[in-house]
Amino acid sequence: MEYPRIDALLLADVSCARNSLVLLKLLRPSVPDIFESAADLFQWFSSAFARSGYEKPLAVQFENCAKEMGISPRELDSLIESDDANPLVCQARLADRALIARQAQKYAFQLAWRAFRWGSTDLRRLRVTAAYGYMRQQAEAMGLMVVFNEDRDFARRWLSATENHRTLFFESRAKAKDAMEQFDLKFIYDHASGMAMHATFAAGVSASKFGSTVDHIVIEIGDQEFNPADPFIFHLAVAYFLRIQERCFGALPQVCPDLQRDESTGRVATFKALVEDVWWTLTRKYQDRILAMQQAVSTGTPRQAQAK
Numbered sequence: 001m002e003y004p005r006i007d008a009l010l011l012a013d014v015s016c017a018r019n020s021l022v023l024l025k026l027l028r029p030s031v032p033d034i035f036e037s038a039a040d041l042f043q044w045f046s047s048a049f050a051r052s053g054y055e056k057p058l059a060v061q062f063e064n065c066a067k068e069m070g071i072s073p074r075e076l077d078s079l080i081e082s083d084d085a086n087p088l089v090c091q092a093r094l095a096d097r098a099l100i101a102r103q104a105q106k107y108a109f110q111l112a113w114r115a116f117r118w119g120s121t122d123l124r125r126l127r128v129t130a131a132y133g134y135m136r137q138q139a140e141a142m143g144l145m146v147v148f149n150e151d152r153d154f155a156r157r158w159l160s161a162t163e164n165h166r167t168l169f170f171e172s173r174a175k176a177k178d179a180m181e182q183f184d185l186k187f188i189y190d191h192a193s194g195m196a197m198h199a200t201f202a203a204g205v206s207a208s209k210f211g212s213t214v215d216h217i218v219i220e221i222g223d224q225e226f227n228p229a230d231p232f233i234f235h236l237a238v239a240y241f242l243r244i245q246e247r248c249f250g251a252l253p254q255v256c257p258d259l260q261r262d263e264s265t266g267r268v269a270t271f272k273a274l275v276e277d278v279w280w281t282l283t284r285k286y287q288d289r290i291l292a293m294q295q296a297v298s299t300g301t302p303r304q305a306q307a308k
Contacts (some may be wrong), residue, residue, distance in 0.1 A: 009223065012224075279296075
């Protein structure tokens with residue numbers, strides 16, 4: 001196979017983006033709008049973090065401790081990093097750690113939001129495997145947000161550029177996966193690991209072509225993962241992707257209760273109903289395929305049907 005130049009690949013992306021809009025509507029006409037609804041919800045939660053009153057009282061508490069001690073906030077910054085057991089220093093340290101944990105949560109949220117943007121656009125480019133990888137990142141981000149709540153010192157270390165982040169990954173993985181399980185996100189974290197995040201057979205199989213010549217076996221892996229004769233794999237990935245967004249939206253107010261408002265509850269419930277409609281359509285459009293997946297789950301093979 002002779003691949004085109006990079007510019008030609010980018011032009012192919014434009015064509016795929018246009019054609020995939022039709023494919024989304026073939027699953028259910030409302031699907032493109034549901035993706036836009038997810039984008040709006042991410043924007044709403046981003047604004048909710050900014051509107052939240054969570055951080056200001058902590059900042060005021062820190063400043064008041066400095067005033068009572070007759071020192072500047074910068075001097076108090078140095079003291080809280082020491083072993084000083086002064087009650088005011090301890091109080092300021094707690095406020096500081098809570099603020100840092102929230103900063104880490106906001107950073108993880110931004111990573112999840114970016115993964116949504118990248119995953120959505122890669123699906124429009126017909127790059128299914130890449131989208132699964134971004135779903136895994138979203139699941140991990142939600143899990144870490146819980147860890148930051150429980151271990152604020154870890155959150156501080158996680159935000160440090162000088163820490164060994166490989167060590168931090170293994171240190172937090174068990175707790176993060178427990179949190180993912182709580183929000184029904186662990187399955188995609190595990191499934192996408194082998195499918196999208198490592199050099200495995202599964203990572204290329206949906207775009208693979210095998211053949212032979214007189215001299216050798218030919219193996220090619222393309223960029224677009226779509227079979228015009230069988231759109232099921234693409235439609236399944238779309239449904240998975242929307243389900244993961246729904247579960248992330250449901251997790252956020254639980255992880256950060258200050259984001260829980262009547263408006264957020266209504267928005268998340270509305271989005272959940274839209275995703276249920278997509279899965280309702282998928283299970284009827286591909287009834288035999290979905291049934292086969294469910295039977296595979298019952299016999300212990302990969303747990304794809306759990307997304308439903």
